[in-house]
Amino acid sequence: MSTPLRLGIAGLGTVGMGVLKIIRRHGEMLAARAGRAIEISAVSARSRDKDRGISLSAYAWEDDPVALARREDVDVFVELMGGSDGPAKAATEAAIAAGKDVVTANKAMLAIHGQALAEAAEAKGHVIRFEAAVAGGIPVMKALTEGLAGNEITRVMGVMNGTCNYILTRMQGAGLSYDEVFEEARRLGYLEADPTLDVGGIDAAHKLALLASVAFGTRVAFDAVEIEGIERITIEDIHQAADMGFRIKLLGVAQMTARGLEQRMSPCLVPADSPLGQLEGGTNMVVLEGDSAGQIVLRGAGAGEGPTASAVMSDVIDIARHTRIPTFGQPARSLATAKPARAATPAPWYLRMQLEDKPGALARIAAVLGESGISINRMRQYGHEEPTAPVLIVTHKTTREALDHALPRLGDTGVLAGEPVAIRIEDV
Amino acid sequence: MSTPLRLGIAGLGTVGMGVLKIIRRHGEMLAARAGRAIEISAVSARSRDKDRGISLSAYAWEDDPVALARREDVDVFVELMGGSDGPAKAATEAAIAAGKDVVTANKAMLAIHGQALAEAAEAKGHVIRFEAAVAGGIPVMKALTEGLAGNEITRVMGVMNGTCNYILTRMQGAGLSYDEVFEEARRLGYLEADPTLDVGGIDAAHKLALLASVAFGTRVAFDAVEIEGIERITIEDIHQAADMGFRIKLLGVAQMTARGLEQRMSPCLVPADSPLGQLEGGTNMVVLEGDSAGQIVLRGAGAGEGPTASAVMSDVIDIARHTRIPTFGQPARSLATAKPARAATPAPWYLRMQLEDKPGALARIAAVLGESGISINRMRQYGHEEPTAPVLIVTHKTTREALDHALPRLGDTGVLAGEPVAIRIEDV
Numbered sequence: 001m002s003t004p005l006r007l008g009i010a011g012l013g014t015v016g017m018g019v020l021k022i023i024r025r026h027g028e029m030l031a032a033r034a035g036r037a038i039e040i041s042a043v044s045a046r047s048r049d050k051d052r053g054i055s056l057s058a059y060a061w062e063d064d065p066v067a068l069a070r071r072e073d074v075d076v077f078v079e080l081m082g083g084s085d086g087p088a089k090a091a092t093e094a095a096i097a098a099g100k101d102v103v104t105a106n107k108a109m110l111a112i113h114g115q116a117l118a119e120a121a122e123a124k125g126h127v128i129r130f131e132a133a134v135a136g137g138i139p140v141m142k143a144l145t146e147g148l149a150g151n152e153i154t155r156v157m158g159v160m161n162g163t164c165n166y167i168l169t170r171m172q173g174a175g176l177s178y179d180e181v182f183e184e185a186r187r188l189g190y191l192e193a194d195p196t197l198d199v200g201g202i203d204a205a206h207k208l209a210l211l212a213s214v215a216f217g218t219r220v221a222f223d224a225v226e227i228e229g230i231e232r233i234t235i236e237d238i239h240q241a242a243d244m245g246f247r248i249k250l251l252g253v254a255q256m257t258a259r260g261l262e263q264r265m266s267p268c269l270v271p272a273d274s275p276l277g278q279l280e281g282g283t284n285m286v287v288l289e290g291d292s293a294g295q296i297v298l299r300g301a302g303a304g305e306g307p308t309a310s311a312v313m314s315d316v317i318d319i320a321r322h323t324r325i326p327t328f329g330q331p332a333r334s335l336a337t338a339k340p341a342r343a344a345t346p347a348p349w350y351l352r353m354q355l356e357d358k359p360g361a362l363a364r365i366a367a368v369l370g371e372s373g374i375s376i377n378r379m380r381q382y383g384h385e386e387p388t389a390p391v392l393i394v395t396h397k398t399t400r401e402a403l404d405h406a407l408p409r410l411g412d413t414g415v416l417a418g419e420p421v422a423i424r425i426e427d428v
Numbered sequence: 429m430s431t432p433l434r435l436g437i438a439g440l441g442t443v444g445m446g447v448l449k450i451i452r453r454h455g456e457m458l459a460a461r462a463g464r465a466i467e468i469s470a471v472s473a474r475s476r477d478k479d480r481g482i483s484l485s486a487y488a489w490e491d492d493p494v495a496l497a498r499r500e501d502v503d504v505f506v507e508l509m510g511g512s513d514g515p516a517k518a519a520t521e522a523a524i525a526a527g528k529d530v531v532t533a534n535k536a537m538l539a540i541h542g543q544a545l546a547e548a549a550e551a552k553g554h555v556i557r558f559e560a561a562v563a564g565g566i567p568v569m570k571a572l573t574e575g576l577a578g579n580e581i582t583r584v585m586g587v588m589n590g591t592c593n594y595i596l597t598r599m600q601g602a603g604l605s606y607d608e609v610f611e612e613a614r615r616l617g618y619l620e621a622d623p624t625l626d627v628g629g630i631d632a633a634h635k636l637a638l639l640a641s642v643a644f645g646t647r648v649a650f651d652a653v654e655i656e657g658i659e660r661i662t663i664e665d666i667h668q669a670a671d672m673g674f675r676i677k678l679l680g681v682a683q684m685t686a687r688g689l690e691q692r693m694s695p696c697l698v699p700a701d702s703p704l705g706q707l708e709g710g711t712n713m714v715v716l717e718g719d720s721a722g723q724i725v726l727r728g729a730g731a732g733e734g735p736t737a738s739a740v741m742s743d744v745i746d747i748a749r750h751t752r753i754p755t756f757g758q759p760a761r762s763l764a765t766a767k768p769a770r771a772a773t774p775a776p777w778y779l780r781m782q783l784e785d786k787p788g789a790l791a792r793i794a795a796v797l798g799e800s801g802i803s804i805n806r807m808r809q810y811g812h813e814e815p816t817a818p819v820l821i822v823t824h825k826t827t828r829e830a831l832d833h834a835l836p837r838l839g840d841t842g843v844l845a846g847e848p849v850a851i852r853i854e855d856v
Contacts, residue, residue, distance in 0.1 A: 030578065034577070146567070147571070147739075149741065150738050294735055296567070298571075299725040306720035313578025316578070317574070317577040330460045
């Protein structure tokens with residue numbers, strides 16, 4: 001058996017402590033699988049004295065994660081602090097400069113600085129791995145980068161923010177408003193310190209940008225992700241989408257088209273009986289589509305101590321086993337720069353509007369859609385006691401351009417109360 | 429870029445031709461991902477002259493797969509002939525003896541000879557990889573062996589024979605008998621030459637034994653798998669299970685218990701709204717449960733040219749990237765010999781019987797169950813015009829021993845027509 005692999009862990013929050021527990025609990029099993037012992041040399045965190053329920057006396061302590069990253073007795077720097085910049089980035093850079101491999105759960109750092117960090121690591125012959133950054137315990141980066149490496153990837157999709165999926169499924173299950181469930185999620189501790197990272201779709205967009213890079217061999221382009229959060233989804237949207245056989249999900253989709261790389265993270269309708277439609281609560285799901293493998297669906301816990309630590313350990317064991325895959329599946333310098341394309345793949349859309357109760361009102365709406373080249377697949381007008389009636393329309397496949405042409409003109413008809421709501425229906 | 433990786437492919441059926449097509453279509457992409465070109469040096473198949481739609485003139489031809497396996501210009505022997513013994517085994521042994529790595533889709537060969545083959549390869553410092561042998565295009569061996577390597581695996585389950593799942597879901601969808609759908613599957617070419625490999629559960633049991641070995645660090649023990657096929661499932665079973673909210677699946681389950689390793693491949697009831705219950709047609713699903721990651725569900729095509737070739741290429745690219753994981757996740761000589769345990773984990777059971785229309789008949793049944801320590805969760809008696817009435821019972825969790833005690837005694841009551849049917853309900 002070879003020499004032990006020695007870790008330096010920076011960040012002892014939920015995930016860091018989870019990693020520490022796995023290594024303490026499963027030493028023998030890990031050594032059998034990795035072919036060598038996996039040890040922790042040193043740790044670092046904001047507070048040394050916090051009661052974590054486990055003694056840290058067996059490990060050297062560093063107040064400064066940069067110092068930890070440079071220690072001679074550390075082979076792999078495990079970055080679990082989070083934050084796109086600041087100490088996480090400084091320590092990762094120090095680890096690379098000192099010739100260490102890096103394992104990180106930091107989607108924000110990689111979505112923004114991944115290209116530079118990967119190039120620096122690869123110039124030194126070292127690797128940065130990030131299984132834990134995307135979809136928690138689901139081994140999705142491994143499935144994509146290695147399992148489907150023989151495939152031209154045609155599309156990647158995913159529900160990758162458990163908090164948003166919890167909010168949306170809880171609204172539907174309990175018939176509660178967005179604001180009510182948002183407050184509930186806050187009380188339960190499900191929200192990031194800055195909740196717009198969750199409900200604004202940013203956290204999930206970081207993950208999508210990382211998946212897209214590996215899927216299409218392109219540089220991470222987080223800035224090019226079209227992001228729309230779930231803040232404007234109402235309980236009426238959810239109920240009425242359900243009436244039409246759909247669920248609303250914060251869905252990320254990346255696909256390469258003739259016009260360039262589409263990346264969007266936005267509320268979408270999916271069929272209620274599809275795997276994505278049936279996804280409840282905080283669970284994550286990622287769908288990978290390859291030209292040979294077809295559609296591969298992966299489902300599991302997207303967050304939490306155990307699942308995220310499991311993903312960190314997968315990367316650590318890979319390094320212990322001498323598996324050395326480039327961060328984005330091929331050398332970072334060989335990644336292409338994708339032309340960003342505004343989401344343009346034609347799709348059916350769901351339109352919801354409040355129609356004034358005037359003769360000919362529906363005809364006006366239908367006329368505007370027809371003039372914009374949008375044809376109606378299904379339409380439903382609800383009975384009503386107010387002076388306006390809810391109307392739902394599912395269109396046939398249409399382009400975003402046609403929709404952008406139609407939406408302001410629908411407003412101009414003078415037969416609508418308020419703005420129409422338009423949500424894309426994703427073909428899953 | 430390093431020297432090319434040179435393959436010798438034995439077997440040019442559906443899968444072999446699929447591999448050949450991927451390498452021809454995606455040469456540049458594969459080289460970018462693998463860090464080196466992947467080339468085919470030589471091929472072998474039963475008939476050289478068969479029209480395969482693609483010229484083989486670029487590759488050396490060998491009539492004898494053993495000669496192919498020994499060629500100096502072959503780095504990786506790709507075994508796609510099938511069959512547990514005969515040419516597949518002889519050529520694999522020759523490849524190992526000649527110091528080649530091996531990639532195979534041959535579940536039967538590995539389920540029976542995997543231990544010896546892996547030991548021989550590892551003694552030479554070479555690897556045998558078999559992603560394509562289990563669940564087709566789903567990268568499940570990689571997810572288990574690498575993605576969940578930090579987990580103690582608690583249970584592995586799967587629907588891994590697409591033909592059986594096609595038959596069962598088609599029976600339900602069309603209301604057809606087993607025999608009718610079996611004939612249909614035969615006409616469509618879905619069945620193996622020896623159909624008992626499919627419907628008898630043997631093919632799926634091979635896969636389960638391979639999964640169990642990696643999951644629990646134990647030697648493959650195919651002989652210890654309790655196997656029951658789907659031949660005795662009637663359309664009444666399917667309809668009446670559906671009435672109670674269940675689907676019938678040919679489900680493989682492996683779990684380590686205090687009594688030893690349970691491995692069973694048998695028809696089970698699963699909730700209709702669970703991911704396994706919703707699995708339609710030829711699709712495969714594997715569920716991996718780890719102590720840290722929780723439940724990971726993987727779903728995709730379990731067979732076919734593209735999916736199976738995709739899995740073969742995953743192994744080939746791993747080897748090109750110098751990833752060298754032992755066949756069963758740890759050195760074959762370090763695998764433990766598991767004590768086989770008869771499936772004993774308590775579970776609820778579904779019982780179906782035809783009750784004679786006699787006063788007190790139901791009381792007799794209930795009394796026998798009570799005397800055997802089996803308590804009834806739900807019971808349903810159907811209206812009837814015949815002299816016997818269908819009765820369905822869902823028990824609370826009970827042991828197999830209790831059930832084995834009860835079943836003959838139910839027959840002895842004299843109030844049943846025919847034998848009672850008992851199907852385990854798996855907690856998924």
